[in-house]
């Protein structure tokens with residue numbers, strides 16, 4: 001299958017320990033040169049490779065019988081942005097933690113070129129509660145932070161010796177070299193471009209809303225241009241504008257970026273390479289997500305097509321690459337990054353064998369005429385009005401998309417109608433025929449106990465189900481792709497996406513006729529997102545949803561409600577129609593001003 005490799009390059013690849021795909025790129029472009037001048041070619045490539053690099057060598061890790069990584073070997077090179085993809089639970093977060101040294105593999109090691117600085121996007125939102133916002137960002141550059149403190153300690157001394165003076169001088173020099181004198185203002189502007197306004201920069205982390213914490217932690221990771229940047233699902237919790245900002249930032253970034261994401265648009269905008277975590281291995285391919293996806297689909301069709309001769313297949317693949325490269329170079333990727341897309345090769349892309357979970361909500365009964373009445377609800381936090389004068393009622397057949405410029409507004413509204421918090425004024429009333437199932441934005445509180453998956457789900461069996469035996473529960477978990485030994489797994493070790501799948505199993509178990517979804521695509525892999533999206537489209541009940549996923553909003557909703565500090569905008573139309581409507585545009589400007 002695929003294009004045959006010249007023998008010599010295969011040998012060269014082994015002896016130089018180079019990344020496979022890089023040699024292939026050259027094979028494709030100029031195989032004759034590689035053949036004729038193997039040594040010169042090799043030294044050049046090898047030299048280039050040695051510059052700024054992080055490598056994984058023979059990484060092996062297993063949890064019980066489950067082998068997450070089996071002898072994984074890869075190099076990551078300066079200038080490239082690697083999109084780390086794979087199904088929920090494949091091991092993406094674990095791999096990033098191995099790279100950063102937070103998890104020790106059973107075997108193997110990580111090599112980093114000396115002097116390289118690595119920065120990681122922290123997941124724990126509470127870690128910096130006692131620090132100011134600005135200091136949290138500065139701490140992202142560990143050495144800079146240390147030098148600042150050592151220096152200040154010396155200056156604070158009452159008996160300042162000559163030796164102290166020398167030391168202080170050295171520290172000042174190092175501080176200056178690291179850009180220390182501009183550090184605060186750089187950190188400040190980074191925060192501001194991420195939408196964290198200046199008046200918050202001196203606040204303590206514990207006092208700012210959680211959606212801002214995410215941005216501060218992002219600023220911390222990006223601060224001071226680290227040589228290696230590790231980001232695990234950075235777009236979760238960001239609004240569309242900030243995601244756009246991050247896309248531009250990363251597309252121009254000249255160092256190594258490894259980013260785990262399930263957001264197809266985000267991956268396509270930033271990635272030069274795809275690192276696919278599957279079947280205990282990690283394979284790196286040149287190209288963005290769409291290239292990887294389309295070529296793996298094409299590959300599986302080619303494999304099944306037994307009638308076609310090898311030569312014909314090869315030609316079809318080459319045509320595909322040519323077409324894709326031409327389109328890719330028109331994309332909005334930064335020029336330096338675009339170059340990678342001119343060197344695409346399809347070799348060794350394997351057909352995708354990802355599985356789709358079954359997300360189907362089956363209502364026990366139809367909704368009656370009374371569904372939900374909301375009257376004059378309002379809510380403020382810290383003196384900021386999230387929404388006001390929210391009044392509406394829901395009719396049969398409605399699937400409503402909620403939005404707001406304030407990222408807290410819809411989440412608060414959903415929490416209020418689910419009795420998780422109280423409104424400042426107003427009231428709401430549910431119809432008696434309604435059985436609702438709610439997917440909250442955060443789910444950590446559900447997974448603190450060390451229960452097994454089976455025990456966990458059993459807690460949520462509703463009263464109307466009288467025969468919830470093990471096979472019944474297994475059925476629900478199986479639909480969400482938990483099978484065999486998975487069921488005995490403890491819920492506190494689950495991956496982000498696995499937790500969401502548990503929450504969805506819990507919802508399906510309720511047989512709801514109304515579902516409330518706060519960012520349903522967060523953490524889910526692309527296959528799950530697609531199933532979830534289809535499940536909501538065919539669901540005969542009522543849907544209340546808010547999502548950063550454009551497709552989800554557009555394909556599910558037939559009514560749009562926008563929550564603003566001056567009341568609501570309420571339209572019976574699709575999401576795209578709403579966004580393009582000129583009257584709505586005017587209204588939006590008025591109501592947020």
Ligand SMILES: Nc1ncnc2c1ncn2[C@@H]1O[C@H](COP(=O)(O)OP(=O)(O)OP(=O)(O)O)[C@@H](O)[C@H]1O
Pocket residue numbers: 063064068086087088089090091092093094095489493494495496497498523524525
């Ligand atoms: N201590 C542990 N014991 C047993 N299994 C574990 C442990 N820690 C993690 N796992 C399992 O390892 C697998 C990989 O987890 P990881 O968080 O790396 O997945 P992921 O690829 O990041 O998934 P997601 O896309 O959902 O974030 C999961 O199935 C998880 O349940």
Ligand SMILES: [Mg+2]
Pocket residue numbers: 092093094232495496497
């Ligand atoms: Mg993960």
